[in-house]
Amino acid sequence: MSRFPVENIRNFSIVAHVDHGKSTLADRLLELTGTIDKTKNNKQVLDKLQVERERGITVKAQTASLFYNCEGKQYLLNLIDTPGHVDFSYEVSRSLSACQGVLLVVDANEGIQAQTVANFFLAFEAQLSVIPVINKIDLKNADPERVENQIEKVFDIPSDECIKISAKLGTNVESVLQAVIERIPPPKVHRKNPLRALVFDSTFDQYRGVIANVALFDGVVSKGDKIVSAHTQKTYEVNEVGVLNPNEQPTHKLYAGQVGYLIAGMKNVIEAQIGDTLYLHKQPVEPLPGFKSAKPMVFAGMYPVDQSEYNNLKSAIEKLTLNDSSVTVHRDSSLALGAGWRLGFLGLLHMEVFNQRLEQEYNASVILTTPTVPYKAVLSSSKLIKARRAVQKNMIFIDQNRVMLKYLFPLNEIVVDFYDSLKSLSSGYASFDYEDAGYQTAELVKMDILLNGNTVEELVTVVHKDKAHSIGKAICERLKDSLPRQLFEIAIQAAIGSKIIARETLPIFKNIFQYGGDITRKMKLLKRQAEGKKKLRKIGNVEVPKDAFIKVLKTRSSK
Numbered sequence: 087m088s089r090f091p092v093e094n095i096r097n098f099s100i101v102a103h104v105d106h107g108k109s110t111l112a113d114r115l116l117e118l119t120g121t122i123d124k125t126k127n128n129k130q131v132l133d134k135l136q137v138e139r140e141r142g143i144t145v146k147a148q149t150a151s152l153f154y155n156c157e158g159k160q161y162l163l164n165l166i167d168t169p170g171h172v173d174f175s176y177e178v179s180r181s182l183s184a185c186q187g188v189l190l191v192v193d194a195n196e197g198i199q200a201q202t203v204a205n206f207f208l209a210f211e212a213q214l215s216v217i218p219v220i221n222k223i224d225l226k227n228a229d230p231e232r233v234e235n236q237i238e239k240v241f242d243i244p245s246d247e248c249i250k251i252s253a254k255l256g257t258n259v260e261s262v263l264q265a266v267i268e269r270i271p272p273p274k275v276h277r278k279n280p281l282r283a284l285v286f287d288s289t290f291d292q293y294r295g296v297i298a299n300v301a302l303f304d305g306v307v308s309k310g311d312k313i314v315s316a317h318t319q320k321t322y323e324v325n326e327v328g329v330l331n332p333n334e335q336p337t338h339k340l341y342a343g344q345v346g347y348l349i350a351g352m353k354n355v356i357e358a359q360i361g362d363t364l365y366l367h368k369q370p371v372e373p374l375p376g377f378k379s380a381k382p383m384v385f386a387g388m389y390p391v392d393q394s395e396y397n398n399l400k401s402a403i404e405k406l407t408l409n410d411s412s413v414t415v416h417r418d419s420s421l422a423l424g425a426g427w428r429l430g431f432l433g434l435l436h437m438e439v440f441n442q443r444l445e446q447e448y449n450a451s452v453i454l455t456t457p458t459v460p461y462k463a464v465l466s467s468s469k470l471i472k473a474r475r476a477v478q479k480n481m482i483f484i485d486q487n488r489v490m491l492k493y494l495f496p497l498n499e500i501v502v503d504f505y506d507s508l509k510s511l512s513s514g515y516a517s518f519d520y521e522d523a524g525y526q527t528a529e530l531v532k533m534d535i536l537l538n539g540n541t542v543e544e545l546v547t548v549v550h551k552d553k554a555h556s557i558g559k560a561i562c563e564r565l566k567d568s569l570p571r572q573l574f575e576i577a578i579q580a581a582i583g584s585k586i587i588a589r590e591t592l593p594i595f596k597n598i599f600q601y602g603g604d605i606t607r608k609m610k611l612l613k614r615q616a617e618g619k620k621k622l623r624k625i626g627n628v629e630v631p632k633d634a635f636i637k638v639l640k641t642r643s644s645k
């Protein structure tokens with residue numbers, strides 16, 4: 087790694103609105119620099135997680151070091167591919183701390199969207215060089231000139247600085263690499279100073295412990311060095327250092343200005359804080375500023391399906407939060423569900439992805455309660471508190487066809503279904519981003535869902551008074567559709583305090599043996615029923631499959 091003096095290093099991120107083509111551009115850059123084989127059908131190579139491949143979205147920022155020859159000089163380019171969805175913007179802001187520039191990718195057909203604006207300002211505030219890249223110029227409806235004008239108008243970047251490419255076909259991608267070298271400055275670091283390494287991400291490997299992604303601001307770190315964590319003041323020996331290429335490739339050393347990984351026998355989340363500074367033993371330094379902590383917007387209770395799984399789930403949550411530090415975790419317990427946690431997420435998609443990763447990567451089976459947002463309640467006998475609707479704050483025309491509107495919304499009106507409704511109403515044209523605007527007063531009620539008179543803890547929710555009836559009715563109808571019939575009638579009710587506001591009745595189950603028929607079919611049915619029982623939760627004497635909770639959650643979204 088000593089072959090790369092600081093002036094031959096460029097650290098940059100790819101940022102964009104969701105689906106504008108970041109991961110596809112990253113594939114082409116990996117191919118062009120020979121990091122991955124060009125002959126293979128490479129698709130979103132840096133999206134390594136199963137959940138990313140299944141959903142076709144990036145949820146985790148990924149780092150790759152590329153080696154590139156330009157005019158006789160060898161460059162080391164450290165690329166960080168970031169997620170586009172608003173729920174994962176915390177990943178973006180952290181990644182930018184290890185960079186001096188960004189490629190701001192904009193779809194040549196869709197033009198500037200909400201996360202394009204949000205990401206531009208993240209980069210601008212961090213004083214990074216911004217290279218606008220207009221992607222998908224191969225599309226029939228592409229209009230790169232219109233997008234150039236938008237970029238000039240909204241971001242004040244001269245249109246001749248835009249690079250027009252097709253990441254899919256590879257058209258003009260080489261000029262992106264040229265621009266990275268010419269327009270992004272090398273990092274401002276000092277190799278002769280004592281080591282200062284920022285931990286900007288980390289993952290947990292079952293055999294090797296914590297693998298920390300580090301950006302070196304000063305000095306050098308070598309295998310065998312004794313290092314100290316500024317956060318815990320614990321000392322460790324470095325077992326391995328290296329670069330991600332895009333898989334781990336050990337190197338004996340990492341030098342200031344470089345980005346790579348480090349393994350030093352850290353075993354848990356408390357030892358490996360994201361934002362921590364590592365320095366050499368006996369050479370203490372002023373720690374780097376670290377990161378603002380993420381502010382969770384959506385909260386849900388999480389419990390093991392089976393209480394004997396509590397410790398396994400605890401360890402799975404700890405390992406996964408190491409890789410996703412934006413999730414907040416507090417111990418919680420419920421009479422009905424036993425011991426569990428209250429988790430805070432940045433949005434509903436974030437919650438779904440976290441749950442899916444727990445199931446896929448840690449084989450955990452969990453019950454999640456209805457997501458809620460935080461409230462501050464002032465107990466008062468008078469009716470002073472008035473509900474507030476969205477209030478328009480301002481309106482800016484981006485060009486003839488596009489307008490940017492700012493509103494003040496109650497958070498619970500937007501986290502669940504707002505984005506989907508906006509997309510369908512605008513035929514996919516409108517996009518959306520949000521930030522916290524503090525607490526407001528509102529008329530809210532706590533709504534219980536009862537099965538034969540017993541409260542279903544997972545479905546207790548806070549709703550606006552005016553919407554309680556329609557949401558309660560929809561939940562009861564959906565529960566009726568998704569609950570299996572049982573040997574007795576079930577009353578499904580929505581209640582506010584002692585007042586019932588909606589009711590459905592699930593009729594009695596008819597035994598399959600009444601119909602006679604093929605014995606093997608009956609055995610199959612019984613076997614399936616027995617397997618299904620493992621995933622059942624008993625509420626009073628009513629058995630509720632886990633799927634039913636998920637279906638009901640989705641009902642709430644559509645109301």
Ligand SMILES: Nc1nc2c(ncn2[C@@H]2O[C@H](COP(=O)(O)OP(=O)(O)OP(=O)(O)O)[C@@H](O)[C@H]2O)c(=O)[nH]1
Binds near residue numbers: 103142225251252254
């Ligand atoms: N026609 C065309 N399609 C492209 C181009 N670049 C990307 N795509 C397609 O656009 C879709 C989204 O591309 P991705 O690279 O996954 O987008 P992304 O910005 O990484 O998405 P997120 O990480 O989820 O935000 C995929 O179906 C790509 O095949 C391009 O240059 N031309």
